Amino acid sequence: MPATSLADWLRAAPDDALAVLLRRRRDLATPPPSDTTVLATRAGTPGSVARACEDLDTLTLAVLDALLLAGADTDAATLADVQAMVEVDITEPLERLRSRLLVWGDDDALRVPPSARDALGPFPAGLGASVPALAGVDLSGLGEDERALIGTLAAGQPIGRTRDAGIDVPLERATTPVQRLLARGLLLRRDDQTVELPRELGIQLRGGHVFTPGALQEPELPTNPHQQSTVDEVAAGEAMELLRQMENLLLSWSAAPPPVLKSGGLGVRELKKLAKDNEIDEPRATLLAELAVGSGLVADSEAASPEWVPTTLTDSWLAAAAPQRWLTIVQAWLELPRLPGLAGGRDAKDKPIAPLSDEIRRPLAPLARRRVLMALADLPEGAGVKSVDELVAVLAWRAPRRGGRLRDETVRWTMAEASALGVLALGALTTATRATLEEDRANAVAALLESMPKPVDKVLVQADLTVIAPGPLEPELAADMAAVANIESSGHATVYRVTEASVRRALDAGRTAGELQQLFTTKSATPVPQTLTYLIDDVARRHGRLRGGVAECFLRCDDEALLAEVMAHPVASDCALRMIAPTVLISTLPLAEVLEALRGAGFAPAAEGPDGRVVDIRPSGRRVPARPRPARRVAPESAGLTGVQIDQIVAHLRAGDLAVGRRRGTSMRSHGGSGAAASTSATLEFLAQAVQDRREVLIGFVDSRGTASQRVVRPSRVGGGILEGSDNQRYPLHRITSAALVED
Incomplete structure (x- = not known):
């Protein structure tokens, strides 16, 4: 059958075939080619061929390798020749190659672009140059060292570097395996330092197969069945822990923002502090920091001495319901163009890679992340993978040319990060995650709300002044507990501790002793111990006797003896206090500084408002304006040309062909x-x-x-x-x- 050029094949192809091609290989349509000759030229470039191969699985690539072995890049090959080399049904892989224009022609005249060899490498299927005379050669006389050498070359790349390649000696004088194999004609000399294993010998060492039969079958992905409700509940616990840790980060960085390194990123000391404060390891602390910045909750202040400071979005995020906060963080993670797993490693100059630095930016990270999650989404509900390594093997088989050197590590990092975020649990996706991947925000929030433990309205007060919350507290009760007690440990059950300082903090915020007593009386499921009652009464008795206001600030007290005691203390000089009346002192310092100094000196002052009531003047933390987030990008798999655009390009091609045909004919x-x-x-x-x-x-x-x-x-x-x-x-x-x- 006469050879058919790629342009001729395209010219004769139906419009729907061209539409499929443009949909599969979007690079061919930008800019729209003027005619099929231009399209064929563009489709045959090495770069375009390499991109078209990125999402092909191992079997399809093996078929393409077999076509190259059959010489389809220089002359037509037959389907029978290719089928004999692959040894499994190649109907579907061949159609995938045709739809991408990596193969064209009838079954008895198959061709591939000449640049395919450049795109896939010089050794299709890992086999060297053909030497037909070596077909069926007897290898029984080889030594063990010679067999080991050619066996290694047959299993991997067929070339090897050796100093013996340039030494040409007869067999009887050969002293090394390479010299003996060269003398026998079982190795080819490419240059003075390189030898190559002939194709026929490689196939023979593989048991007569061009491809190992098992390698062309997709690996199994063993799974464990779980109830979907169990998966959702376990993941909800992780999600709540994530939100607690993110809150801690935002509150901590509001009070003391960490500096931005000169080279960009977060310093080792600050990372260790973040990990210690949250009782987590450094990789998880890195993930928290990356998500805080990626979601817009923290930003570089861009000041003369830049710091990582929470943005104005922080307050609205803290005030939102837990499912809404979780969804904000997860969507930021899905779109994060960075690989937090790289932090802590070494860059090309052998320098440590810092979190939040430019070295871990990877624009294709969202695509790789979503690819892992979509593989899990294809499993039945509740089915979790038994081993991450098995998932790595499956995804590597499905797209061996995608992902580069970090392909497998990215899968492992994604699984670890998804577990930490509550995106999956027990190796299975949650209901909320499936809805998130489908862009169904309402159902994602509803699913997470359903799986989260129901808020409790009671706590357990212990005699040692600890308070146990047996689950997530109702928002109002949680705020009350945060005001009057310090968190000692957290998890599914949170342990608070009431101290003199924490009670004084609540009184400083405007709560009265009676309100605190009422809080524990009504909200404790256990009897309130007398030690707690005495503590509250004792702190309240001393609290607020000395009151301050803003003048630059003033202090007033009905007890003239107490004011005299203050003026006699060294703190009076430190605070620049001056008596203007037997019951009133003033200072040129801010009220917050004066009250802090007095408390350090052993006094218990309180701040008051214009109406005389106690007010809370503690700073809420620093904020910087939120940065405008870039427009959300559509994942590359789903992005592409619309049907109308493809139809227009096809019409454009046909019109160009018509013009060429009329001009020539x-x-x-x-x-x-x-x-x-x-x-x-x-x-x-x-x-x-x-x-x-x-x-x-x-x-x-x-x-x-x-x-x-x-x-x-x-x-x-x-x-x-x-x-x-x-x-x-x-x-x-x-x-x-x-x-x-x-x-x-």
């Missing part, structure tokens, strides 16, 4: 001798005459991208600076460079 003449040189008025007159005579015209024009092409047009109207064809296509006259009648 029909005699034409240009108006005025040269259409390119004709003036605008002459061209306009020429086109108007073509409209009147109902004649087809071959026009040359330049599109908005600056691409020159030609079209055959039957003009229907010329006016207003526009040439309108009978197919409703419109061409601006100032972009038309030439015009010629098409002769019948």
Whole structure:
């Protein structure tokens, strides 16, 4: 059968086949090719072929390798030749290759682009150059060292570097395995330092197979069945722990923002402190920091001494319900163009990679992350993978050319991060995560709310002044407990401790002793111990006897002896206190500083408002303006051309082919001798005459991208600076460079 060029094959292909091609290989459509010759040239470039191979599985790539072994890049190959090498059904893989234009032609004349060998490497299937004379050669006389050497070359790449490659000695004088194999003709010398194992010998060492049969089958992915409700509940616990840790980070960095390193990122000391404060390891602390910045809750202050400071979004995030907060963090993680797992490693200059630094930026990270989650989404509900390594093997088989050197590590990092975020549990996706992947925010929030433990409205007060919350507290009760007690340990049950300082903090915030006693009486499921009652009463008795206000600030007290005691203390000088009345002192320092100094000196002052009531003047933490987040990008798998756009490109191709066909197959003449040189008025007159005579015209024009092409047009109207064809296509006259009648 005569050879068919790629351009001829495309020209004869139906429109729907071209549409599939443009959908599978989007790079071919940008900019739109002027005709199928341009499309064929573009499709045959090494870069385009390499991109088209990225999402092919191991079996499909093996078929492409077999075609290269059969010489389909230089001459036509038959389906039977390829089938004999692959030894499994190749119907579907061959169709995938055809749909991507990596193979074209009939079954008895299959061809591949010549650049495929450049894109896939010089050794298809890991086999070397063919030496037909070595087919079925007897290897029984080889020594163990010689067998080991050629066995290694047969299992991997067929070439090896050795100093013995340049030594040519007869067999009887050969002293090394390489010298003996070269003398026997079982190795080929490529240069003075490189040897190559012949193809026939490699196949023989593989048991007569070009490909190991087992390697062409997708590995199994063993799973453990779980109740979906169990998966959701376990993941909800992790989600709550994540939210607690993120709250701690935001509150901690509000009070003391960590500095930004000169080279960018977060320092080792600050990372260790974050890990210690949250009782987590450093990789998880890195993930927290990355998510805080990635979700817009923290940003670089960009000051003279830059710091990582919470943004104005922090307050609204802290006030939102738990499911809403979780969804914000998870969506930021899905779109995070960074690999937190790289932090702590070494860069190309052997320097440590810091969290939040530019070294861990990877624009394709969201695609890799979603690819892992979609593989889990394909499993039945509640089915969890038994081993991450088994998932790594499956994904590597499905796309061995995607992901680069970090391909497998990215899968492991994604699974670890997803578990920490409550995106999955027990190796299975949660209901909320499935809804999130489907862009169903409402169902994601509802699913997480359903799986989270129901808030409790009671606590257990112990005699040692600890308070146990047996689950997540109702928001109002949680705020009350945070005001009057310190968190001692957290988890599914949170342990608080009430101290003198924590009670004074609650009184400073405006609560009264009676309100605190009422809080524990009504909210404790156990009897309130007397030690707690005495502690509250004792602190309250001393609290607020000395009151301050803003003058720059003032202190007032009905007990003149107490004010005299204050003035006699060294703190009076430190705070620049001055008595203006027997019961009133003033200071030039801010009230917060004065009260802090007095408390350090052993006094128990309180701040009051204009109405005399106790007020809370503690700072809420630093904030910087939130940075505008970039527009959300569609995942590369789902992004692409619309059906209408593809139809337009196909029509554009067909029109270009028509112009090429008419130019080559029909005699034409240009108006005025040269259409390119004709003036605008002459061209306009020429086109108007073509409209009147109902004649087809071959026009040359330049599109908005600056691409020159030609079209055959039957003009229907010329006016207003526009040439309108009978197919409703419109061409601006100032972009038309030439015009010629098409002769019948």
